[in-house]
Amino acid sequence: MADTSTIRGRKSPVTYVMRFSVIAYLSVLVVWPLYEVTARTFAPIERGAEGGFSAFLERLQDPSVTYAFQLTATCAFWAVLINTVFGVGISLLLVRYQFPGRRVLSVLVDLPMSVSPVVVGLALVLAYSSGQGWFGGVLESAGIFIIGTTPGLIMATAFVSLPLVVREIVPVLEEIGIDAELAASSLGANGWQTFRRITLPSIKWAVVYGVVLSLARSLGEFGAVKIVSPGAEFRGETATILIQNRYTNYEEPTAYAAAFVLVLASVLALVVVSLIRKPDHQ
Amino acid sequence: MTDVLVKPAGPARTSSRPSGLFRLTPASGIGLGVALVWFSVLVLLPLAAVVGAAAAGGWGAFWNTLTDAQTFAALRLTVIEAGLVTVVNGILGTVVAWVLVRDQFFGKRILDVVIDIPFALPTIVAGLVLLSLYGPESPVGINIVNTRQGIFLALLFVTLPFVVRTVQPVLIELDADVEEAAASLGASRFTTFRRIILPSLVPAITAGSSLGFARAISEFGSLVLISGNTPYQTEVASLKILKFIEGDNQAGAAAVAVLLLLVAIFTIVALDLVSRRVARRG
Numbered sequence A: 001m002a003d004t005s006t007i008r009g010r011k012s013p014v015t016y017v018m019r020f021s022v023i024a025y026l027s028v029l030v031v032w033p034l035y036e037v038t039a040r041t042f043a044p045i046e047r048g049a050e051g052g053f054s055a056f057l058e059r060l061q062d063p064s065v066t067y068a069f070q071l072t073a074t075c076a077f078w079a080v081l082i083n084t085v086f087g088v089g090i091s092l093l094l095v096r097y098q099f100p101g102r103r104v105l106s107v108l109v110d111l112p113m114s115v116s117p118v119v120v121g122l123a124l125v126l127a128y129s130s131g132q133g134w135f136g137g138v139l140e141s142a143g144i145f146i147i148g149t150t151p152g153l154i155m156a157t158a159f160v161s162l163p164l165v166v167r168e169i170v171p172v173l174e175e176i177g178i179d180a181e182l183a184a185s186s187l188g189a190n191g192w193q194t195f196r197r198i199t200l201p202s203i204k205w206a207v208v209y210g211v212v213l214s215l216a217r218s219l220g221e222f223g224a225v226k227i228v229s230p231g232a233e234f235r236g237e238t239a240t241i242l243i244q245n246r247y248t249n250y251e252e253p254t255a256y257a258a259a260f261v262l263v264l265a266s267v268l269a270l271v272v273v274s275l276i277r278k279p280d281h282q
Numbered sequence B: 001m002t003d004v005l006v007k008p009a010g011p012a013r014t015s016s017r018p019s020g021l022f023r024l025t026p027a028s029g030i031g032l033g034v035a036l037v038w039f040s041v042l043v044l045l046p047l048a049a050v051v052g053a054a055a056a057g058g059w060g061a062f063w064n065t066l067t068d069a070q071t072f073a074a075l076r077l078t079v080i081e082a083g084l085v086t087v088v089n090g091i092l093g094t095v096v097a098w099v100l101v102r103d104q105f106f107g108k109r110i111l112d113v114v115i116d117i118p119f120a121l122p123t124i125v126a127g128l129v130l131l132s133l134y135g136p137e138s139p140v141g142i143n144i145v146n147t148r149q150g151i152f153l154a155l156l157f158v159t160l161p162f163v164v165r166t167v168q169p170v171l172i173e174l175d176a177d178v179e180e181a182a183a184s185l186g187a188s189r190f191t192t193f194r195r196i197i198l199p200s201l202v203p204a205i206t207a208g209s210s211l212g213f214a215r216a217i218s219e220f221g222s223l224v225l226i227s228g229n230t231p232y233q234t235e236v237a238s239l240k241i242l243k244f245i246e247g248d249n250q251a252g253a254a255a256v257a258v259l260l261l262l263v264a265i266f267t268i269v270a271l272d273l274v275s276r277r278v279a280r281r282g
Helices: A015-043 A051-062 A063-096 A102-108 A118-130 A136-141 A151-174 A180-186 A191-220 A223-228 A241-250 A252-281 B025-055 B057-069 B067-100 B108-120 B123-134 B148-158 B160-173 B175-182 B190-217 B237-246 B251-280
Strands: none
Touching: A015 A051, A015 A252, A015 B067, A015 B123, A015 B237, A051 A063, A051 A252, A051 B025, A063 A102, A063 A151, A063 A191, A063 A241, A063 A252, A063 B025, A102 B025, A102 B251, A118 A223, A118 B025, A118 B190, A136 A151, A151 A180, A151 A191, A151 A223, A151 B025, A180 A191, A191 A252, A191 B123, A223 A241, A223 B123, A223 B237, A241 A252, A241 B123, A241 B237, A252 B108, A252 B123, B025 B057, B025 B108, B025 B175, B057 B067, B057 B251, B067 B108, B067 B148, B067 B160, B067 B190, B067 B237, B108 B148, B108 B160, B108 B175, B123 B148, B148 B160, B148 B190, B160 B190, B175 B190, B190 B237, B237 B251
C-alpha cells in the first residue's frame, strides 16, 4: 500500500505485539499443522511404514486409491461442466432480464453454499433414493438409480458448488452494463452473436475464475458425497471418503498420501486464482 | 488479493437497480425454464423433501426429536461451540485484518495467502491436517481427539477467513483524512480506533461473524475425525444427523436438518437485507 500518512505510518509497541500475535496465531493454527501433514506424508510415524517420495508414489498407485481419484475426477468434471453452463445462463437471466421472482431466485441460487453438506446428502436421499425417496419409486420403475451411483455423486458435488460460478459472473455483468450489447443488436447482431462476440469476452475471466473455484470445491467435497455414496472400496469411494476410511482403519500413510495430493490441488487452485485476480485489478 | 477464495459478502445478489433489464424473449424464456427445472431437481425438490420428512410425523414428533435429551445436548453443544468460535473470530479476525492492511513486514504476503488455505482445503483434509499436529501421535503432546477443545479448534480453523476477508477491504477503503483529523484534534490512537475506525468496521465484522457462525453450525467434514461423537460430550448437530441416517431414522435426521436449514436461510436473507441497506446508504 502506498500509504504515507503520518498517523498510519507510526509504529508503536502495540504494532509489534499485534504483528507477533497474528504470526503466532496463524502459525499454530494453519502453518505448523500443514508442515506436519507434509512431514507425515513423506516420513510416516507408523511403525514399519516406508518413508520417502517413492513410497508416497507407491501408495498412490494402489488400485483402490487410483479408483478413488478417478471417481473424484469424474464427478468433479461433470459437476463443473453442469455448473458452468447453468451458472453462465442463470447469471445472464438474473442480471439482464426482468421476470417475476427474480430477486427470490437470486437469493435462492446462493443457498446451496450455506446448506450443511450432510443436509445436502440427506436431501438427495430423501428425494431420489429408491427406498425412501419422493421420486425414488418412479425412477426405479424407469430403471434409474441415483443414490449410491455415480450420477448421485455428481448431483451432490454439483449441489454444493453451484453458486461459485454465478457469484463470479453476476458482478462483472452488472459492471459492464448493456451499452455494448445494445449497440451490437442495433447493428443487426442476433442474440447468439451478441453473446459470443460481446458478452462472453468480457465475462471470460470471471468464468475461468468460477470454474477454478468450483473445481477445487468439487475435488474436495466430502459430507454430501459421503451420505449418497455406498463409500466402500471400489464402490463409490471418492478420494475424500478414502482418506476417512483409511485413517479410521489405521492405514494412516495412505490417508496422508491422498490428503497431500488434495492439499497440493487446493494450493494450486489458490495460486491460479490469485494469478487470474491480478490482471483484474490493474 | 483481498478475496481470493472467500466471497462472503455474496455478490451473487443482483442489485435492485431496474435499469437495463430486458423483457423475456421466447429464447431466454426457454432458457429460464430449463434453468429453473434443473435448479428445482437439484436443489429445491430435495430440500423440500427434507422439510416434508420432518413434517411427516406432525409437530409433536418434530418437537420430540429435537427435545430428546441426546439430540438437544448435541444442538446445545453446536450452538455454544459456534458461538465461542464466532466471538474469537470477531476479535482475532479483525486483528489479523488490521495487521494485514496496516502493518508492513517481511512475509506479510505469505500470511495473506495462509488465510485462504483453510477455505481451500477439503474439510476432511482440514481435519487430518489438525490431527497431524494435535492428534494421537502429536509431536507437541496435545491430543484433541474426542474433546470439546478439538471441536473448537476445528471450527476455528475452517472459519478463519470469514471475518478477515470481510473486514480487510473495508479497512483498505477507510479514509486517512478522518483519522488524521481525529489525531490532530488530540485523540489518542485508542480513541481514534474506538470512535472513528471501529464504527465503520462493525457492519463488516458482523457480516463476517454471522457467515462464520452459519458455517460453524453446519460444519461436518473437519469434525468427523476429530470429534469422537460421544453422546452428551462431543456430538455435534451434523454428526447427529449422520447417526440418524445410519440408524435409518430419516425423520429424526430431517428434523435436525430442518433446523440447520433454517439457520442457513436466516443468515443469507439477513445478510442480503443488510447488504442492500448498506448499498443504498453508500
